Amino acid sequence: MSEDKLKKLQLMFETVIQTSRKLENSYNQLKRKFEVLEGRLESNRRYLENILKSIDTGVCSVNVDGYVRTFNRKASSVFGIDEEQAKGKHLGEIFAIDELRGASACNIVDYLKGSKKITIDVKGEGKILNISASCVLEDDKTDGAVVVFSDITEMEKLKEENEKKEKLAIIGQMAASIAHDIKNPLASIELLVPLLDDGKKKDIVDNIMMSIKRINNIINNTLLFTRTINYNPEKFLSLDFVSEVEFEVYARLKGSDVELFKKSEEFYIVSDRNLLKSVAVNILINAIEAAKSKVILSLRKIKDNVVLSIEDDGEGIEDTSKIFEPFYTSKKNGTGLGLAIVRQAVDILNGKIEIETSRRGSLFRIIL
Template structure:
């Protein structure tokens, strides 16, 4: 007796994982390339900044040309900030295991950020309100408070700007586009998860999940 058996498998999840792996390899390669370029760019930037500073000193009797040189110095400083951000992004996250009160840390971060809300509100031409809601009095976790502060501040700053985790995307004139990408990199290093849900015309909700004690 002859027969045939057909086996069907849903490869949707497999293909999604393969695509995610390819994307991660691409981003890793881009990060490495960006770091190499950043190293090569930093030395000439230092030379430009030095010569511009000397030129500014020699033009003390020519205010008009001195202002032009100041623009050069500002541009070099902006480029140097981008180079620094690229180098930092290309570095692996150095995980530190320090027992911290997560909610206490969030209170300090929110308190710090509240001081700049008026500036953000003026730029956005609308009132920005920051609200806190905790479901527990205390949550302990092991992490680097400085790294978690960077994650939280990047998310808060992004709340009045763009909503993408892809590196090098920015809507800010002087931004590097690495804020959310860096936040995701830090969260991933602690075996956490960060995601976003957006509703057109209403806003976005960011969720960060980290292992706690």
């Protein structure tokens, strides 16, 4: 091989080597740029994930067939399942909405179009959600949907409670006014009725007096419910208290076939005597009216707690969810205030109420 050819070959090798080095440098530069971009992309992804985790709104995305892709922390909190459990499940299954079971992303968006309020069942607990959905688009084609929702259950409960309180305030003012207007002439009637007794009308007079006492009881309950009650504790003996309660319901027991059994230990109680008596009397009256043959009144000291129990052998209570609501009653001549007053008084006494009921009777337990 001639010297010229060797020089040309050497020059070609040097050119290849230089080109190879340039390509290597370019590759390294591209690799560094790619790593930087990949790092930024990962940073942005984590940032978006943190946003989804941090916001106090449930966010759930689904694919075109309605199956979950993402499920943020708030969504997990609302439904009691984590993201991994939710992923791959159909949205209709998680939300337990029959109309959404097996629905596509487009159908989900149509069903939840705009912002709407829905009630769902989550593991036996009713929850109210403010919910909306929109399509996820890629190149003008639907690639899925995103569902955004807020748990407004507590807010709705507070709203309902406030509406009830407003109505009760108006009713209470009217009831108090009427009660005051009735109480004065009723007191005069109560004084004059005994004068009608000439020895032959005792039964009639007794019936009138019993009716007057019933009206007085309704008026007193109405006034007790509508006015602000202060807590006035005093020290008193348990046995004396039971005797006072028995005296209060004596007329009811006399006119019935029900027998009252008392089970009381002797100890001192420090509480609001009148409020506690109101609790006991109102529950006892209900128990006497419900009982077939007997009512048991029990007052005990268990550790640091005073426990007042009233049990009847009636047919039980069908629905205990509304019995403490004002003006709710299942009785023909009931006012619906007795147990409302009981709950109000127990709250003031900083106690709690427990109820056990069956076809064999009901037990009310007040723990202070």
